[in-house]
Amino acid sequence: MRLDELLPEWHFRERHTIEIDAYADTVFRAVEDVTWREVPVFRALMAVRFLGRDPAGADARIVASMTKDGFAVLDRLDNELVIGSVTTPAFRATGVLPPDLPSDVFAKFDAPGHLKIGFNFLRRGSTVSTETRVWATDERTRRLFRAYWTVIRAPSGFIRRVWLHAVRERAENEPVFL
Incomplete structure (x- = not known):
């Protein structure tokens, strides 16, 4: 299922794009x-979040690390x-949803006190985008997250742009075998 199907409505959203001259399978x-080494600002912010502990080694893959820390790959098209998570405003994994979370379970989840976070990488022609959407399951949770979003939105956007540049660097420099 696409992000548009999994999280068709949202309270908070951010989208970034980049042009990448590479085949779709190479891009994905x-x-x-x-790796975290290729997006150092993301790694630094995660270390702050984890109180100085490095959540993953510099050479660990970001997507793989995220799926070990409360996120799930919801679909590969x-x-x-599409990657997603259900969490609380304090960002503690709820234990409700497994790492191999079925996308239909994510789409239907609506228990109060939670945030549904979904983001994707989407390729249309040579344009690659990443979009983050957040849906709060109730008004109190929405108000709590709004304060956090106000603080984190700019750094989060910067991380996404650096991540897209790292993707382009990898994809455009991957050897092509004919």
Whole structure:
């Protein structure tokens, strides 16, 4: 299921794009292979979040690390990778949803006090985008997250742009074998 189907409505959203001259499979391989070392600002912010502990080694893949820390790959399509999580405003995994979360369970989840977070990488022609959407399951949770979003939105957007540049660097420099 596409992000548009999994999280068709949202309270908070951010989208970034980049042009990448590479085949779709090369782009998505790059998305999944980018490491924390290639997006150092993301790694630094995660270390702050984890009180100085490095949540993953510099050479660990970001997507793989995220799926070990409360996120799930919800779908892999020819032109879109969708990742999501259900969490609380304190960002503690709820234990409700497994790492191999079925996308239909994510789509239907609506228990009060939670945030549904979904993001994707989408390729249309040579344009690759990443979009983040957040849906609060109730008004109190929405108000709590709004304060956090006000603080984190700019750094989060910067991380996404650096991540997209790392994807482009990997994809456009991958050897092509004929």
